[in-house]
Amino acid sequence: MLASEILTAGPGASNLLALNEAACAVAxxxxxxxxxxxxxxxxxxxxxxxxxxxxxxxxxxxxxxxxIPERYRLGALCRPWEMNSNLLSKKAGRYSPSRLNITIGSVMLTAWLAAGLVHYIASVALYAEGPAVCWQPPILALIPASFLAVLVTAARNMWGRSRSLVKP
Structure with a gap:
């Protein structure tokens, strides 16, 4: 609905800046x-x-x-009965579910950051174009600060850190 509102708003729409700021919050x-x-x-x-x-x-x-016979031990080479990495095949493929999950997160992170950046740039451009409401400049300053706070705290491993796992 937010995207629909942004796309259908005409030029000079008074709420377009607020809609882009809301899109930044979603991003x-x-x-x-x-x-x-x-x-x-x-x-x-x-x-x-x-x-x-x-x-x-x-x-x-x-x-x-x-x-335990060697072939059944974990140290033995892992070989499924059949493998086919063709994405259209229904047979097992040589993929790591863990690495694919990390990749999904990385792709989504990039997409959300790009969406946030596009809407932030649109917000700044709309703010520069016309009269602003008194609450809009602080929000425009809070948007990059919020993204920076989220990225820095995540990069410093401040969310959900395991107390048991230690660096090897």
């Missing part, structure tokens, strides 16, 4: 969710690798006691 929310998606996928991958390493170490240390 900020989308950016936040994309960052959370990336963090979730990376955290999941980290924990999977922790479990995989511990299982491998247990199997290696207890090779005689467990009596």
């Amino acid at each position: 900020l929310l989308g950016t936040s969710f994309a960052l959370i998606w990336i963090m979730m996928a990376k955290g999941s991958k980290a924990w999977y690798e922790v479990y995989e390493r511990y299982i491998f170490e247990i199997e290696r240390e207890e090779a005689e006691g467990l009596k």
Whole structure:
């Protein structure tokens, strides 16, 4: 509905600036969710690798006691029965679900940041064109500050940090 309002507003529409500012707010929310998606996928991958390493170490240390044939151990090469990486095939492909999830988050982050930038530039241009309402200059200043705060706090790993995982 927001996009429809922006696209159908005529030139000089009084609410066009407010609509672009609202679109910036939606882009900020989308950016936040994309960052959370990336963090979730990376955290999941980290924990999977922790479990995989511990299982491998247990199997290696207890090779005689467990009596598990080598081909069934985690340390053995992982080979599905059939593989076909053709995207139209229904057979298993050589893809990492963890890495694909991280890629989804990265693509969405880029899209939301681009949408936010486009609407912010449109907001500044509309503000420069005509008379502004008294609350619009502070909002125009808050938009980049909000994006910067979200990006910096996410980059500094301040959201949902695991207390158990430590750097290797």
